[in-house]
Amino acid sequence: xxxxxxxxxxxxxxxxxxxxxxxxxxxxxxxxxxxxxxxxxxxxxxxxxxxxxxxxxxxxxxxxxxxxxxxxxxxxxxxxxxxxxxxxxxxxxxxxxxxxxxxxxxxxxxxxxxxxxxxxxxxxxxxxxxxxxxxxxxxxxxxxxxxxxxxxxxxxxxxxxxxxxxxxxxxxxxxxxxxxxxxxxxxxxxxxxxxxxxxxxxxxxxxxxxxxxxxxxxxxxxxxxxxxxxxxxxxxxxxxxxxxxxxxxxxxxxxxxxxxxxxxxxxxxxxxxxxxxxxxxxxxxxxxxxxxxxxxxxx
Numbered sequence: 001x002x003x004x005x006x007x008x009x010x011x012x013x014x015x016x017x018x019x020x021x022x023x024x025x026x027x028x029x030x031x032x033x034x035x036x037x038x039x040x041x042x043x044x045x046x047x048x049x050x051x052x053x054x055x056x057x058x059x060x061x062x063x064x065x066x067x068x069x070x071x072x073x074x075x076x077x078x079x080x081x082x083x084x085x086x087x088x089x090x091x092x093x094x095x096x097x098x099x100x101x102x103x104x105x106x107x108x109x110x111x112x113x114x115x116x117x118x119x120x121x122x123x124x125x126x127x128x129x130x131x132x133x134x135x136x137x138x139x140x141x142x143x144x145x146x147x148x149x150x151x152x153x154x155x156x157x158x159x160x161x162x163x164x165x166x167x168x169x170x171x172x173x174x175x176x177x178x179x180x181x182x183x184x185x186x187x188x189x190x191x192x193x194x195x196x197x198x199x200x201x202x203x204x205x206x207x208x209x210x211x212x213x214x215x216x217x218x219x220x221x222x223x224x225x226x227x228x229x230x231x232x233x234x235x236x237x238x239x240x241x242x243x244x245x246x247x248x249x250x251x252x253x254x255x256x257x258x259x260x261x262x263x264x265x266x267x268x269x270x271x272x273x274x275x276x277x278x279x280x281x282x283x284x285x286x287x288x289x290x291x292x293x294x295x296x297x298x299x
Contacts, residue, residue: 005031005038008093011100013068022049023059024068027089035091039077042086060087061269068092074258082257087268202228203237210241211262215248218261226266235271243271250276 009021009028016024026048031038042060046053063069072090080086097103207227211217231237247270251259260268 001029002031002033002035004033005029005035005091005093008035008091008096011102012096013092013101014095014097015101016066016068017062019055020059020063020066020068022051023056024063024091027063027069028091031089031091035093036072037076037088038072038091039086039088057268060089061272065272067095078258202231206237206241210237210244213241213248214244214262214265215251215253215255216259216261219263222263223261223266226263230266230269230271233269235269240266240271243273243275246275 005028006025009025013024023045026040026045027038028035029038029048030040040048042053042056045056045060049056049059051059060069064071069089069091072088074085074088076088077085207224210227211220211223217223227237227240230240244265247265260270265271
């Protein structure tokens with residue numbers, strides 16, 4: 001355990017959303033004095049922070065987006081069994097606040113206040129001023145009019161302001177279609193599965209493009225599950241394909257055991273990482289000869 005990394009996470013790092021502190025501190029406990037080579041498992045971090053593993057995965061993604069951590073030398077976890085190796089992270093110990101987060105300088109204090117106020121939404125309501133009653137709010141009397149009574153002629157639950165109450169519906173009048181909610185990448189169509197249940201369209205044509213372009217497509221069933229989960233989180237399938245192609249071009253065909261499987265890449269949300277530069281040389285898409293049936297499968 002590095003005292004320098006722990007001190008940085010608990011005190012010297014810039015202000016951050018409160019839910020990230022426990023996860024960052026757990027990473028710091030496993031880093032060296034330069035903040036490098038931390039690779040505790042997600043389950044261990046979840047135990048440290050008393051959180052669910054999915055919450056810790058979201059914390060790690062947000063910490064990377066905010067620049068508090070970055071991917072480190074993955075070979076440090078090379079002694080662990082393949083498929084069970086956690087990601088290796090380096091901490092950005094160079095990012096410090098003069099005097100620490102408890103500092104009273106104006107910028108640090110304003111940052112703390114902004115983060116704290118953003119967590120007040122949905123909290124308990126403040127108590128009413130002394131002397132105020134439930135029948136009033138401030139100086140405005142909002143008590144109901146005691147002489148107001150309901151409409152005696154309203155029947156069957158139809159009120160004068162409802163659509164049926166204003167004008168009877170003609171037997172041949174068509175019902176107006178309701179607008180379907182849209183996800184962040186556009187509306188998804190619905191189809192019927194073999195058992196007749198409605199299932200969502202997960203852009204399987206683009207999934208086929210992703211499978212062909214990703215440099216290490218393995219475990220097709222797990223990859224399909226990860227694809228569905230990514231789209232359920234609001235990911236744009238077109239951007240996933242673009243990111244997979246850029247990643248493959250960056251590797252330039254140099255795929256090794258440290259290259260994550262396609263399902264792992266999707267589960268980690270790596271498609272949201274900055275697009276890497278392409279390697280020198282002509283790019284050739286990877287083809288897995290053992291899984292050709294996946295390319296033509298009907299989804």
